[in-house]
Amino acid sequence: MTGTLALVCCGGVLFASGTALLMARPLTRILLGIVLIGNGVNILVLATSGAAGRAALLYPESDPGRMADPLPQAFILTAIVITLAVTAFLVTMAYRSWQHSGNDDVPDDIEDIRVVRRATYAEERERLRAAYRKRRHEYRALARGEEEREAREHSAYQRLGTARDRYREMRRRARADARVFRARQARAEETAEEIEGEDDPWQTILGADR
């Protein structure tokens, strides 16, 4: 078999550009990437048949060494038909997706993200709960000390009222802390996403129409 560098290089370039397009979100771009890779593969298959030669069926009397190998061509024809069918199917999928939601992005797996978030929130909840328990404990100790002091100064009714109020105040603060933490986390994730979008060259190249 004689190698043909031009075909191999062409296939390589098609593969590379197709791979770059595959990284995009919109299904249409992914589809273009798949078409490029498909053609790249076909050209690589063609490269396996060696140098160009005469058509075997048209020139049966010629030297077998000068004939083109027909088998890879048969492979390619089959592959082209298959790629055509699948491309048509993906185009309809992209169109259907656009009909549904106004874009054709291929999204992340929501259920996966949910499981991950559940884990991070569970950790955070545990931490806050522990902090809250500690503070409640401290406050109760403090309140007990105060109670003894206040017992000398105030009536029993007032004492009960202040203790409960302070306890509630403490609880409110702990809950507010948790809320703030969650909001901050969400904001941090959002900005991280934005920054990523701005700095990532691929984002500017591939996400131009987003």
Next chain:
Amino acid sequence: MSGGGEPSHAAAVMSALVPLPVILPLCAAGLKLAIGARLERLQRFISAGVLAAVLVVSLVLLVAADRHGPQVMFAGGWAPPVGIVLVADRLSALMLVISSAVTLCVLVYSVGQGMADNDEVTPLSVFHPSYLVLVAGVSDTFLAGDLFNLYVGFELMLTASYVLMTIGGTLSRIRAGATYAVVSLLSSMLFLAAVAMVYAATGTVTMARLPARLDALPDGVGMLIQIALLGVFAIKAAVFPMAAWLPDSYPTAPAPVTAVFAGLLTKVGVYAILRTQTLLFPGHRIGDVLMVLALLSLLVGILGAVAQTDLKRLLSFTLISHMGYMVFGIGLATRGGISGAVFYVAHHITVQTTLFLVAGLVERRSGTTDLQSLGGLARLSPLLGVMFFIPAMNLAGIPPLSGFLGKLGLLRAGIDDGGALAYLLVAGGTATSLLTLYALAKAWNLAFWRAPTPEMCAAGTVLEDTEADSDDDEEATSGQGTRTTGPRAVLDRWEPAPVRRRGAATFGGQEITTSATLPLSMTVATVALVLFGLAFTVLAGPLFSLTDRAAGELIARTPYVEAVTR
């Protein structure tokens, strides 16, 4: 074929039977497209009849292949260097028998589901032809005698599966289908590139001619081809690093489709690994790589399953995990290992399909498969409990059942091998078995015990596909082309109180109707599969000796090669 003499009349008949599992479903699919949406009963009759015929043909082929060696058919009478060859040896025939039995049961189930939903005519008239093309593709991959035909079989199967995955065209299915289609397409491209490599290096793609030529290649080139093919088939088989697409895409499809995908399509990948690694690349060259992949697949998969809260996703992760057992057997590359892997494939196809069908019935009974909102199903529907319990215990590997026997065979083969890695795999396999039991017991506790939860829908409730609906609303309010409907927006909406993943259970994907009584034909099909799974336990002795003979045939390589090049 039997001993090399002049082909007798019986051998010629056998040879004519070989292509039938591919041709019959394809012809039936064409016929159905011609009939269109009319004559629904005739449609059902044709589908069931054709699949039953395929089952009978496969059984005959299995007996013939077991008694007289591999059965071969040269398409158009052309010998291998030019023509296409179909080969049915013990492994192919066994896979054909199991796949046709399972597809027949799933067809009955899906007919029941279509009737129970009083489904729209259009999706059903798409479903039947696509399903038959899928069966033809699966049969073609099992029978293919050359790599390019294997590629065509895969494509036939995958193209049909794209249609089945997105049937009804709801938003959630299009989303899941896009991931699935892109990953499958990419692996197909890589497969074609690998075929090109094989052809460039050896000048042939006929599997029977490849062993001699591949053995003559320099070690590096052979290794490159081996790894390229392994990578491609590992994507199809959802072995760990290439498995992320599976739990994302499978659970959104209609129940029978998910069942047949989970049961069969991944095993087609395993079959291709088994065929190429034994016939084309014998020995232990990348056995260690396979074993490491198997270990990771086992552990990562099952830990993923433990974390899930949705029954279908939990089952998808156990599927990835249990792929590890089969890859382990192939990686050992001993007769015992391969025999165990083949047995496990047969057992796992049946059990995994059954469990997904039961998940479909659970959805039908209670309107959801979310474990948090299920409860008390064992009391509400004891039959459903039994139908879930038996295959679940079978999957986990509780002693008398075939799951235990399959795992035992593999673990024993691992201990016989005696390497450090093999012992690590044995430990990993045992841990996975226990964790599978844990995950399934958790699912059982939440869904079948407890008191019925208030979220569970009363019988007769019609559920809308919530995700698609809310997105449609948003589109109506904020106009087309907005960026609010991306994953981010969906996530935010889900964040405060996780919405259950529900609906999308019918072929049309629009709504499902829950019912207190299970539809008859769906139940019959599921019970048949449960019994089929139990048959592996009862007939484990003969089946194990059959898989042992199949493994011997695979390792010897000569029966296959001689049958084709004779």
